[in-house]
Amino acid sequence: MNMNKKNAEFLMLTVALAWGCSYLMMKVGLDIISPFNLIALRFGIAFVCLALIFLPRFRELTSVALGKGILMGVLIFLIFACLSIGVDKTAASTAAFLASTTVIIVPILECCLKRILPNKSIVFSVLLVIVGLYLLTVKDTITLDEGAVYCLFTALFYAIYIIILDRIAKKENTLLISIIQLGVDSLLGVLFMLCFETPTLPQTTVQWGAILGLGIFCSAYGFLIQPIAQRYTSSERIGLIFSLEPLFAAIISFIFLHEILDIKGYIGATLIFSGVVYSQLKNKNKKDIATTDIRSKDIAT
Template sequence: MKPLKADLLIFLVTIGWGSSYLFMKMGLGSLGEFNLIALRFGLAFIVAGALFHRRLRKVNLTTLRYAMLLGLLLFLTFTAITFGLKTTTTSNAGFLVSLTVVFVPLISSFIFKKKIENKLIISVILAMSGIAFLTIQLPFTFTIGDLLCMAAAFFYAIHIIVLGSAAQKVDTLNLGILQLGFAGFYGLIFSSIFETPVFPSTREGWIAILALSMVCSALGFILQAIAQKYTTPTRTGLIFSLEPVFAALFGFWFAQELMDTKQFIGAALVLLSVVVSTVNISHLKRSIHRRPISFE
């Protein structure tokens, strides 16, 4: 596969994940938060497992252990998002969860005792400024939904770091499929304790669950695993930075969520922080210096 085709697959995954905030909000109209998570990841695991059942026969204990941990991190991530969507908009959720790209190098620097790059400092300043524009309202308080979406970004950043370590030791496709199963299993446990697990009772609920499980989870994770073999992490990060843009567009088109001027400025700053954190500045400088100057 050529890099351009791989980038196109990543782009399609990004569109799907951008729509997930709207579908989660739709699903919450008829399902409990944990019930939604259980159905989303449970169905995704069944579909992905059926497609790659022969591959799953080679699963070992190390893969299962990593899958249990990654599934837990996914469960925590989407628990924070689904509860957060009750008191914030899909647009805000998309931009705040995109802070994952900023959290990853910050947490990595702390864990591995690496010096924080200047571009990361700039991206953090931009991100915090954007969050202020997006979420702070007089008398300068955050909504609980905004805070939960930022917590989701933190949990998913840890997920990415753990996955990066696990990918060097186990089959990543099996790991990706099994983590969906464990995330759904944790959702089912909590739904059984705090809710009454049910299937959707409305057409809107079924549309939300099927879109979340088939497109956003099963198809999304499989395509990502395939495509990332043929493109670079930097290019992938830049394409994924478009996710909040699609979240805002879906919120505008289908949920009539309007953003005021202050929120547009905040969204632009958060998006810029994500792009800055993924751009290789030294590589960019070398490319500029190597480019021939033409006076034609």
């Protein structure tokens, strides 16, 4: 396949669709399987698939890449442990919208690391998301339900993952790091499952289909395609494409799980989605302006 920006963005769209479907599959899997058990199976399947396909590439593995893969695997485990528990305790569509707030959290954390104040577009986006969170998740009292809290921790851990990956994976083989992190995630899932849960296997064809879909399509395919596609398009475009994930999740959950939000919930989901997209569009525009200014200076000199 001749990879270019258009092809890369189409592949990322399929990843966003896969991850949108993952909320439905997790709901199905969690009907009988506990969260850590689900993580062990899902990422174990993904690791075995990719390890077998790319086995010869492991000759290129270095101790540095191994260490980075282990670190990223721990973060991935935290992300999906919180997400699995969150999806188990709240609606799949709600979980997807809450998890999408990662896009807002990343620039906030970057501002904290660089010790600078966030710009107006980020502040406005955060306000939209906060109001949206209130409308989507707060019921009779001003408290978030337990599932919503876990989903917000998912967004926080994923934001940390994105920032660290951006800093440590530039000079290493991202393919091997991606495969190793899946194995580490599965191993941690097994350890926590043995400590806190009773190991269980899927009991029906539908449940096996959900687990295999999570392992092969959502995890192995998603984590393989993302680092490849990101070489050919900008992080801003990737962020915009991923902002479609909660919409896919909401549509699929409506069709298959018959999840329906009340009017307040739909308004909240719309505000969260608007805040996510607005932050990405403003960031992209600023990058485009900066690039134009640099080119203008080059021409002038």
